[in-house]
Amino acid sequence: MSDIEREAMEYDVVIVGAGPAGLSAAIRLKQLDADCQVVVLEKGSEVGAHILSGAVLDPSGLDALIPDWKEKGAPLNTPVTEDNFYVLGEAGSIRVPNWPMPPLMNNHGNYIVSMGNVCRWMAEQAEALGVEIFPGMACSEIVYGENGEVKGVVAGEFGKNPDGSKGDGYEPGMELHGKYVFLSEGVRGSLSKEVIEKYNLSQGHEPQKFGLGMKELWEIDPEKHREGTVTHTMGWPLGSNAGGGSFIYHLENNQVYVGFVVHLNYENPHLYPYMEFQRFKHHPMVAELLEGGKRVAYGARAISEGGYQSMPKMVAPGVALLGCSVGMVNVPRIKGNHNAMLSGKAAAEAAHAAIAAGRASDELGDYEKEVREGAIGEDLKKVRNVKPLWSKYGLATSLVAGGLDMWTNTLGFSLFGTLKHGKTDAEATGKAKDHKKIDYPKPDGKLSFDRLTNVSFAATNHEESQPAHLKLKDPAKPLEIDYKIYGGPSARYCPAGVYEFVEPEGGGEPRFVINFQNCVHCKTCDIKDPAQNIVWTTPQGGDGPNYPNM
Structure with a gap:
């Protein structure tokens, strides 16, 4: 009490x-x-x-x-006028036609909005x-x-000291x-x-499943802007490393939402979701759209993906x-x-x-x-099997099987029944020794940006004198489990650079640092930490990101 x-x-x-x-x-x-x-x-x-x-x-x-x-002036100003879907390769893309897609995938009558x-x-x-x-x-x-x-x-x-005691x-x-x-x-x-x-x-x-969604708001060249256009992609750069995809939404005022989602059930602990997002923007199709434009805002948020069977x-x-x-x-x-x-x-x-x-x-x-x-x-x-099919069989098979299942579900039956998800996203993480490291290109500062610079565009702020709202159940586990067994994925899965392993100058074991001031409240750490050792709690009121028009 x-x-x-x-x-x-x-x-x-x-x-x-x-x-x-x-x-x-x-x-x-x-x-x-x-x-x-x-x-x-x-x-x-x-x-x-x-x-x-x-x-x-x-x-x-x-x-x-x-x-x-x-009549009451709801800010739904941009009806969807065009709906595109592409599967990307490193240098090219294949447009998936709209006609074989189930009717529920149609965006006609929907609006591009800032929620x-x-x-x-x-x-x-x-x-x-x-x-x-x-x-x-x-x-x-x-x-x-x-x-x-x-x-x-x-x-x-309000007003607790860093150790949790009552401040003045x-x-x-x-x-x-x-x-x-x-x-x-x-x-x-x-x-x-x-x-x-x-x-x-x-x-x-079933256990809840999650994705990490990262998003930038861009102002682009008016000549390239197509208000009402919705584009989704899958494939490159994630390949077989992870499920996920992108969205590009043209809203009003020559602005575009560019977003990237990585499913958090990926195995390779060396995967760096934020850098996958930055690499994606160098695809020729995306780079051509963004060149000459400027990034206005950045943010990130976990997404619940388990669906019907995980509620x-x-x-x-x-x-x-x-x-x-x-x-x-x-x-x-x-x-x-x-x-x-x-x-x-x-x-x-x-x-x-x-x-x-x-x-x-x-x-x-x-x-x-x-x-x-x-x-x-x-x-x-109707869509309950799309995520488990994707997780189990990968992109190509799930596109066909998931599409077929959505079609049959519109008629009231499923060929697959209700598939299970199995492991939590934390349990899906593999050990570092079993996976190859991934080499990511350095951000160029024009299309792609380093993580901490981008976080400044989330306008996030936390009063530094309060206790860290990111708690460790056991202070020894980040080094003993996260770092030594899994290669320190916390330094990569966080889209705000909250966690880092700092190597001492004279050698020896690194020190685990939590830069809670950077936190954008995405909750990825609470979800993906293999040891389930990080607990996200609320900081004091008013702290966190301040998203404009996002």
Whole structure:
């Protein structure tokens, strides 16, 4: 038990995270009952500061939540006009025609958006309905009730010293209690992870799988800009080293999103996902587009990829997991924001019905039923075998077999049933001695950039006097396991250069250093560390990246 005394505030529903899921839940609760007391707590310095997504938005979630979003000025300004798919080789590319692809892969009717800006607009809609939104309020602890139910969260704790003791300006924060607590923290949220473990919510489900998504915003030559064009690629430079691919989205104002995703179940610990992204931009097709342009912003985020069979149980007493806290990304479509919105709406409707019936702090079973059997489950079930096929058989086979499986699923059956994922991404990592090192070309500073320079374009910042929010379960393991057995992959898989092994001048064993100030909150370390020794927790509120238009 904590010896810290905190004031408590009571609400009907407490929502952690002002992403598409959390804001949708808040809006729907107020639509159903204007007197419902709803609070949204956001760790970013403002709503949208920590939102990183591709993004081509399927508007179905917004249609269901705010049917008149166009009239209300939602920032969906760039409809998709052209949809391209390529398989890349080192010097060339093969265009995959659109006609053999299942209808669900069609981007007609979707929009190229900044999800950060969409969330900023959604926050305005929520506040107009009376929702209280507090940015800069990291939720650091779950508050449990007498019967083991989730009762609320601790938010707004500031001023700890690096050793964890209370500093001179220490503020204990507050307890915010709710009849129900919604966790919409995004991928691998620290409170969601705690709840999943405490209530054993993953039992009977496949392990969650993840990708690392890295993204740059570029301003390019107006002559090369094709507003509304969506391009996806697979193949080079990853080859057989890892699954993944790229996206290039032409939004308005001569700007282009250039993104790269590496599936985190790769075996070779020498793989350097960030450098794979930088190398990709030197492909002739991409280099020709970007030459003469300038990079404006950079960011990175883990992506949930396990899909239908990896969704844990979503409810426990007093709490519901929303959006990517569950993992609702449709992998072949590279879309999850619409499902996040639909999950928020469904959770709100279940909580509203429960509160109206005089219930509180129990399990919202109707929410889980709606997610699994409604539009979200239908969306994810059709594509459930694409990721395991890719992981098991590689790109070429999975393109054919996965495509066939998606086609048959549109008719209501699957040739493969439901395939399993097997290992976690951490367990998939091979030992250094069993894999070849990979030689990466040096960034040229024009198309490709060194990692720390790029991190400065994420505008990330952490108060240095606080405790490091990246915790080690055992301080000896980074050297004994990560470095000596696996070759120190933490120095490579982090897209922000947080981890390094520093060799002493006089020789001897290296020292493991955590540069937590660089962290962009992607959570890759928490996912990929072979020893599962690194635990990502929230820094104090307002810290982290400040993404513009991302």
